[in-house]
Amino acid sequence: MVAKERVRHMNTRSVKPSGPVAYWMSRDQRVGDNWALLFAQELALKSQQPLLVFFVLTPNFPGATWRAYDFMIKGLQEIESRLRELDVPFILILGDPSVEIPLLVSEHYVSALVTDMSPLKMGKKWRSDIASQINVPMFEVDAHNIFPVWEASSKQEFGAYTIRPKIQKVLKTYLTNFPPISPQDPAKIVHVIPAHAGIQNINWDEIELSLNCNRSVKPVTWITPGEKAAHQMLRDFIHKKLPYDYAEGRNDPTQDVLSNLSPYLHFGHISAQRIAYEVQHSDAPQTDKEAFLEELIIRRELADNYCFYNPEYDSFDGFPEWAKKSLIVHATDVREYTYLKEEFEEGKTHDPIWNAAQKEMTSTGKMHGYMRMYWAKKILEWTKSPQEAMEIAVYLNDKYELDGRDPNGYVGCAWSIGGLHDRAWFERPIFGKIRYMNANGLKRKFDIAKYVQMWGIS
DNA sequence: ATCGGCTCGCGCAA
DNA sequence: TGCGCGAAGCCGAT
Secondary structure: OOOHHEEEOOOOOOOOOOOOOEEEOOOOOOOOOOOOHHHHHHHHOOOOEEEEEEEEEOOOOOOOEHHHHHHHHHHHHHHHHHHOOOOOOEOOOOOOHHHHHHHHHHHHHOOOEEEEOOOOOHHHHHHHHHHHHOOOEEEEEEOOOOOOOHOOOOOOOHHHHHHHHHHHHHHHHHOOOOOOOOOHHHHHOOOOOHHHOOOOOOHHHHHHHHOEOOOOOOOOOOOOOOHHHHHHHHHHHHHOOOOOOOOOOOOOOOOOOOOOOHHHHHHHHOHHHHHHEEEEEOOOOHHHHHHHHHHHHHHHHHHHHHHHOOOOOOOOHHHHHHHHHHHOOOOOOOOOOOOOHHHHHOOOOHHHHHHHHHHHHHHHHHOHHHHHHHHHHHHHHHHOOOOHHHHHHHHHHHHOOOHHHHHHHHHHHHHHHHHHOOOOOOOEEEEEEEOOOHHHHHHHHOOHHHHHHHHOOO
């Protein structure tokens, strides 16, 4: 049973007596460990109706790149074949979800629509537009968080220390294993393809060609998209990285100790709850498990909380008051270096460490977590205004990172540039009371010359 | 290597 | 109303 706190009824429509239940898959692109799909199946079994899954691919999503589409489409191909094994039709079409989903709902005589939760502006707008257009009930299920975002808190939290106790208190009840997607008793399987559906195989080549995206940001090969690969990555992490001083080594950008799971989390190829469950039950040292789970659970849920409650999550306006005030005071401070967006993008600053971080991001689609802080703070230092700094950081992060366009990315930039979820520090030029970072810290702590060498900067 | 000072505001105890 | 404390900081003193 899917916990009822995980589900929100998004409109006031009453249930139709017959017709398939449809899951509009959006943020959580996976078949296993997906509370939204499980809830849709639960409804379908209860009303003895077939189950359908819809996906709407937006071929001209603003700013989307070939790199991101490639990762997503390969994941969707795996979803198509996994759903076929379960006799659940998967219907993928191109277009704008707020137009296409209402059409699919009437075309397939859908009796109830289920979707997953997105805290981002576009995702929220799609969902509310659809909920008001269709004449059947629509349910939103938080399939992304362990503790549903609206349950964890009813307001924007100030910091990790304010949300942590709320999550810790109930974590035990939520951090469970998942039931399997198909019923245990084969006699109960009622998911048959409805006669009117006329399901055809998806022409993936045609879809790839129809994408109207930036082809200059190319797909990467070091990471394989999809649910299966995500689970393999998780196993590798738990056995080969986590127990070997993860807590110590995770900040060192020259070491390969990070989980590399964030691209999968972003596209929903794996569930955070699955990761947390497996890590918790692994026999890695407690300190390493705690360090990882703090990032995976508290920090991730805090990022969703910020975006969910603050629509200015990707701009200066979302920063806390003390930070905005302090940054404005220092907006007229003299900048020793200033660069334009293009100069940052091409990695042409005076600082080889910054250029190396930029190169890591543009070539692999994933910058080391610790370097992301230094990278963003230097953008603040080297632009004309904090507004412009945030704009450039978000632009580059969204464009090149495989985990871009995600609450974690927006919060990371806002933490670095705007003091979000942080405290005030000793006042200094440009930064004001925002926590400062410089290259001396990197040199002191790590073999940063090696990092620069790794990314081919001389 | 380690420590204190820097600084703001939330949440809780009183 | 007072107090403790917080994602990764820096810097200078010991």
